[in-house]
Amino acid sequence: MQHTVDLNCDLGESFGAYTIGMDAAVIPFITSANIACGYHASDPLVMDKTVALAQQNGIQIGAHPGFPDLMGFGRRNLNASPQEVKAYVQYQLGALAAFAKAHGMRLQHVKPHGAMYNMAAKDEALAQAICEAVASVDDTLILLGLSGSKMLSCAAAMGLKCAKEVFADRAYMPDGALAPRSRPDAMITDEKEAIARVVRMVKEGKVRTVTGEEIAIQADSVCVHGDGEKALIFTQKIREALTAAGIAVAPMREFIK
Numbered sequence: 001m002q003h004t005v006d007l008n009c010d011l012g013e014s015f016g017a018y019t020i021g022m023d024a025a026v027i028p029f030i031t032s033a034n035i036a037c038g039y040h041a042s043d044p045l046v047m048d049k050t051v052a053l054a055q056q057n058g059i060q061i062g063a064h065p066g067f068p069d070l071m072g073f074g075r076r077n078l079n080a081s082p083q084e085v086k087a088y089v090q091y092q093l094g095a096l097a098a099f100a101k102a103h104g105m106r107l108q109h110v111k112p113h114g115a116m117y118n119m120a121a122k123d124e125a126l127a128q129a130i131c132e133a134v135a136s137v138d139d140t141l142i143l144l145g146l147s148g149s150k151m152l153s154c155a156a157a158m159g160l161k162c163a164k165e166v167f168a169d170r171a172y173m174p175d176g177a178l179a180p181r182s183r184p185d186a187m188i189t190d191e192k193e194a195i196a197r198v199v200r201m202v203k204e205g206k207v208r209t210v211t212g213e214e215i216a217i218q219a220d221s222v223c224v225h226g227d228g229e230k231a232l233i234f235t236q237k238i239r240e241a242l243t244a245a246g247i248a249v250a251p252m253r254e255f256i257k
Helices: 023-029 044-057 084-101 113-121 122-139 148-156 191-204 231-244
Strands: 005-013 033-036 060-064 140-146 161-168 206-208 213-215 222-227 247-249
Touching: 005 023, 005 044, 005 140, 005 191, 005 231, 023 044, 023 231, 033 222, 044 060, 044 084, 060 084, 084 161, 113 122, 113 140, 113 161, 113 231, 122 148, 140 148, 148 161, 191 206, 191 222, 191 231, 191 247, 222 231, 231 247
Parallel strands: 005 033, 005 222, 005 247, 033 060, 140 161, 161 222
Antiparallel strands: 206 213
16 A cells, blocks of 8 residues: 655744744755744744745645744643634734745645644634634645644534644654653654654554553654754654655645545
8 A cells, every 4th residue: 555645844933033943954855844924933034935945945835823922932822712713823824825925836734833733632612713714714725733633623524624643753642642842751852763653653553652552643744843953864864764665755735635
């Protein structure tokens, strides 16, 4: 059986005079870029530069909307209502879509960021608000969400296209949630372990959790983080390992229908 998977990375998370991530180095090895939209990170100049970088490298782009929390990098849980979250997502989609149009591109997908992503994985009202926001702006967009999450079940119920995401460098809890970053074992730092886990998630649909249990997981897209110490090595070697394992790597637009 031929497996196909997308390789995505969060990009455009610099702000003003501050540089975060190795965008230019990482981008040739991925197929989809999740671009920050100014709420958890980024600014108009960074957004414009990142879209241009993706266009030059032939990479598909998606919006990476988060909570309005620059100080906390969008990783703090905010007590925002579903109505507020819907408006936050609509606003950020509109901003990135403008830069995409200016560079002759269009958005492929939407991937919520950080706390919004993790909260919507379990909170159905929040997940519904995000799905409604995406559908109201462009119902052809693919919603990228955690495998097994409420966000994906809501998207499917609404008829939105959705892609199941797994993480190369994050540990999993027994319920399929990502291990909280407060845990010392939340991040996978050993490149060989990360690569083996990715190949297994794609080919076998399984992952070992922090408790040692095996759980089922589905992988349409693999996330590699562009701001980690080993971001470039991880991305290069994961791409090579997927190809060596007979797994095709392609933008999600090509196989998510």
